[in-house]
Amino acid sequence: MQRKATALDVAKRAGVSRSAVSLVLNGRGDGNVAKESQDRIRQAAAELNYSPNPIALSLRNQRTRVIGIVSDEVVTSPFDGNIIGGADDVARSRGFVTVVMDTELDSSRDASAVETLLDRQVDGLMYVTVGLKPLDVPQGMLRVPSVLANCIDNAPVPRLHHVIPDEVSGGREATEHLLGLGHRDIAFLAGAQSSPAAPLRVQGFRAAFDSAGLPVRADRVFLAGWDIDTGFNGAMKLLDGVSPAERPTAIMCANDRLAVGVVLAAARLGLSVPRDLSIMGYDDEFRIANTMVPALTTMALPLRDMGATAMTRLLDAVESGDPVDSAGTLETMVPCRLVIRESTGPVPSLA
Amino acid sequence: MQRKATALDVAKRAGVSRSAVSLVLNGRGDGNVAKESQDRIRQAAAELNYSPNPIALSLRNQRTRVIGIVSDEVVTSPFDGNIIGGADDVARSRGFVTVVMDTELDSSRDASAVETLLDRQVDGLMYVTVGLKPLDVPQGMLRVPSVLANCIDNAPVPRLHHVIPDEVSGGREATEHLLGLGHRDIAFLAGAQSSPAAPLRVQGFRAAFDSAGLPVRADRVFLAGWDIDTGFNGAMKLLDGVSPAERPTAIMCANDRLAVGVVLAAARLGLSVPRDLSIMGYDDEFRIANTMVPALTTMALPLRDMGATAMTRLLDAVESGDPVDSAGTLETMVPCRLVIRESTGPVPSLA
DNA sequence: TTGAAAGCGGTACCAG
């Protein structure tokens, strides 16, 4: 393959100068270049299949149309990849390219990832995390327009705009779904303390009970981690050897994996879901929630939306030259969405 | 923040010319630049925190030290992200940066992703897929050193080196593990026809039986998709209402999700795992296989290894200027690794 | 041993 055509090649072929080529191809031909020349230039460009060299452009313009995405573990973990998917959709549709670097949870790599990206003159930066969490924002992110997706600036006085799911409403609406089915004794298997998502979801849970004028039994809410086995253990504690009257009629889980564990426990104990027990997940994990037996009713995280929203905001800032939170708010909350499947049903009558 | 220091800034500060700076900082100072000047230059560079502008370097050298990774859905799906993790490790350790673009399974985006990357002068390209599959290699990949990870050049006469897991051995060793525990009636829930991984794993399964001089019952191997529900259904077909003597004593699954479905079915039927039934997964999916109840014995895919191996090969080619398969072989197979946990045990005695 | 100059591929300004 011979080297790609350059502006000079086009100019020669069209019998004009490089400057003319540049003008015409950038839409500033009218009033500067003769119609005829314009046509010849365009034709020559087409024939040579010319497109400007992005590297030369970057050097010249000091802008690259590249957005750097750094993630804690979105690429390498199974979770939340759709945030990047949503972000990338928007970027591509606006003529930007995203490059992603994953630090695999090694926070000492944050700064260097950002520096590398900055060195390469990215026009903007986005930090994405798996699961809502506070973030020690790498210094470098303050040097270009930047935005946070699924994480929150951990500084005493936050500087970066963040886009996060509305976990409180999510927790509340999930609970309301169960309340609406007649459940009154609902247990909540929360994740681990370490993530801010868990307490937020619990907060929504309590809010729903409050609004309904119902009390929450203190021993019905407890931390249980985030995995199948801890969900299983939590459920066994709640259900094993407990008389039907004493059992919660529904269990809400802080994520779908916990819910899988709960379903497993129910099966072990011969309990039918949702006849004897309703189970709610959270996250709507791809090919877990919808393929579980029974398929899980769950609260879907608005991952693509979050990514798209964050990227839109970021690109607006990049293109306008204003800071990202020009609108004044430092926070965008994206609503979660209730997905009703088969693991929840009416409260069993205590015949 | 004031603009970054350039070579000219360093030169001024050290009282020399830009060329001297360039020579010294690239290790070609000795014999060209006076010792004293060298020191002053190095000092000035340090003081100004100078590092060369990668964009200018790229333009000048026509090489970028960037490797493009394009994936079908590794970023956005929950699977196989560690291939990229392993690849990135190697790239970083050798001073390269990886940029990844995910086409989200839209093969019409393949070519444009490759062109975009090529436009930006990546020094090499790697294509990564979720699950072993044949790949219609985008034309552009033939223009720079390129390698395939987890996928195989689908052309009549393949041109690109690929790094894939040794699925046949994986299937065989998994089966041998079960055979070693005394199982003779083993069912195999294979994935879907669409993926070449399934038949390969089955091939290994049959090979193990052959080597042991044992027959495989034709009706014990069947396609069951890749998800929890299809695993559940497959297991129910095998187990529900079947007398213990007629039941397989072990079920091998083509992935861990199928195994989750099988465990679920066993629980429904009151079967204890592994006392009444042994279950094998495949993949060692992160936070599924090891957190399942019981934890799944499974065949781990060598994801990081594959990524690392592929990247090593690619960078060797990039740096040497030779084509990737200079060693002559177009294929590297990386062995899978048996992970024994709790879902498999000795064959039940038919009291 | 050093510095000047060309060139990588563009864009933009400014005479002509």
Next chain:
DNA sequence: CTGGTACCGCTTTCAA
């Protein structure tokens, strides 16, 4: 309306 030229930041050749 057009072409020449400077410059983005760096490396490399070549003369001094």
